[in-house]
Amino acid sequence: MNDRSPRSRLARPTGPVLLPPNVAAEGTRRRILEGALLLFAREGFHASSMRDLARIVELQPSAVYVHFPSKEHLLAELVRAGHEAHQGGLRAALLEAGLDPLDQLRALVAAHVRLHAAFPHLATVVNTEMASLSPDLAAPGLALRKQSMALLVDILARGAASGRFALAHATVTAAAISALGQSVPAWYAPGPGLDVDALVEASVELAVRMVGAQPGPR
Amino acid sequence: MNDRSPRSRLARPTGPVLLPPNVAAEGTRRRILEGALLLFAREGFHASSMRDLARIVELQPSAVYVHFPSKEHLLAELVRAGHEAHQGGLRAALLEAGLDPLDQLRALVAAHVRLHAAFPHLATVVNTEMASLSPDLAAPGLALRKQSMALLVDILARGAASGRFALAHATVTAAAISALGQSVPAWYAPGPGLDVDALVEASVELAVRMVGAQPGPR
Amino acid sequence: MNDRSPRSRLARPTGPVLLPPNVAAEGTRRRILEGALLLFAREGFHASSMRDLARIVELQPSAVYVHFPSKEHLLAELVRAGHEAHQGGLRAALLEAGLDPLDQLRALVAAHVRLHAAFPHLATVVNTEMASLSPDLAAPGLALRKQSMALLVDILARGAASGRFALAHATVTAAAISALGQSVPAWYAPGPGLDVDALVEASVELAVRMVGAQPGPR
Amino acid sequence: MNDRSPRSRLARPTGPVLLPPNVAAEGTRRRILEGALLLFAREGFHASSMRDLARIVELQPSAVYVHFPSKEHLLAELVRAGHEAHQGGLRAALLEAGLDPLDQLRALVAAHVRLHAAFPHLATVVNTEMASLSPDLAAPGLALRKQSMALLVDILARGAASGRFALAHATVTAAAISALGQSVPAWYAPGPGLDVDALVEASVELAVRMVGAQPGPR
DNA sequence: TATGAATGAGTCTTCATTCAT
């Protein structure tokens, strides 16, 4: 899972995988993206300077512009990648789930939480720095985000309609489940105390409780 | 939706109450604090310039420094006020609740959510910009935050110990309940569709479900 | 010689006498002058702010303007006082000396050095900060300075003409004697190792040697 | 009196040599250093702004920071260069002098005065603006200064011990000789009236008289 | 006589970005 292969002595191994597999970038371009991700996640977009980034990736500031046209485009690329990975992860999970809304909820929440645990930096940047994007560059992400939320809302609606869920309040429940995942990068660090699978399992259980799942058909 | 009534030019009405009652500032100092709150919440601390702030409060940038020694101190003051209001709100709620952990949970969650709904700008700033504070200025807030979390964790622990709660996982549950309130400013706006009381009620219900509350003693 | 009398509890005794007797200022005005003297001597005129000064004299910056119209006028006052004290000191010394150029030289150098040892802060300010004065405010000081130099040059000239001195070079000698005194504040601090009288005596001896004094008439 | 010959607009002739040979800087970096030297010498460090400097060297203020990290570092570089040139000049002179303290004194004073006459701007900055340096940046210069003074003090001590000198007072004599050179930039300008060689010769003679040199061995 | 709030110009420095090489 960690593909660090021996590289030239100039290589700067990045340790854990920071970017999801849907990011195609390689070489310097990828290093810049990873540096920006780390930097933006740690300092925030506006507190990060191109000089800081250049230092991290051991390049001159001007060299960054060979690969990305602006600081904002860097952020846009990360936000886009993050949203697509998220959306892709949710859709893939739903595809493997059956038609039962409860199964679908379990699958969706598991994927949602797992993604936030696996890519905490990216999730942080996506969730806290999208406001720093101009409307044009933010639009695609916003659309994906809306779709992801719709996925959850739809499951809740169908579960409620079928009597499978006893919702306290659809919107509030959706928000709570969404927040459950989004808050993960803020507090969770994988470790012996709580591994990712246990985190996911507990989160799923909480979601199931929140929707007031009724005894199933079977 | 904008209820600012026509007043004298000098009045500079601030519309809704932005700052909790524990903020003692008056006059220009208060106006600066409110302007900073609005600005920091909307743009983020690092994206907000003292020039912007000065423009908002209709002062020269240098005049802001008559009242606050630095931009960071402005943020620190807001963060401090926010944390104290939050802590105070939680403690007051607990004081009125009985000894039953479930009652305490209800009271705590209600206060937590209500505060986030009543002071969304302040909550946003406190939750997203504390990292912009130097360790010295951040410390008091961090301490309060820890205490607030301990309040919740403690209730969960006592409820679990007494058999009143059937927790899926204490830490995850605490995080989920905390996130439930913290996410409110990001999506909720009081309106006919969902008033604050309904939001609070639904939130409390979700928390109760999350802890797996068992039929009470009586 | 130190006239510190008991004053109100607000009084801030200034310790050693910083200003020569020809400075008439009293009360707050004097305290400001002394504070400015200390500050300008320590930090330099341009590195000293009115806020710093106000802090030193425990006043608000605006209160300083009640006594002096500007920062530059403060400096001008000090420079004027310094030059007048210097000039006065030299003239008084000459008055007591006889007609012999060597006696006059002794008297002049003694006064010159003694004044620099007695009022080192003032001498420092006068010698290093006069360039910070606008031509208008600098003019009186410049004139006095010229006169003081003329006093020395004249003695040298008369001594040379009468065969009493065997000068190496009139201008260079005058400069060296002048510098001999002016450098005192930079290195000398009264103490057991070298008291003022010894400093003065040694300095006079050096000057006498520099002019190549010949065996006297008698 | 102004010998700048007509050259291309871009040449920005600097006229006389302002910096000693031990300053390696070239191109823009050197121009900045020279501009800063002129400016600091004329206005004083604190009265000189980076804008002023940028205007002098025909650059944007920000471009100065490409070459020097701060205004203070500019000063530090000048002070360092000045001290090293001074120290180097003194040592070189002593190397060529024999073992006789009187010869050594002559050599030392000649070098001391000649350097101050040759690089008056640098000497001015070194002597008057070192106090504007933070302790860290001032330390190297302070150390060199101490060594230079020790060179003189040592010669005096040896001359006195050997009976070659009849000192009035070692410390005062050393201070006077030192001041003799340091005061040069304040009053001396090379010209037909007094050329550098004559200045040096006269200065050496004054120093010789000050130490009370006795008839030599030969 | 002194204060507290305010001003407008200025401080040093950093920013994202460009461009010739």
Added chain:
DNA sequence: AATGAATGAAGACTCATTCAT
């Protein structure tokens, strides 16, 4: 693909000074 020098705007903050009280 990358550099080093440069730009012009903007950053936070300080300055000397004013003025109503």
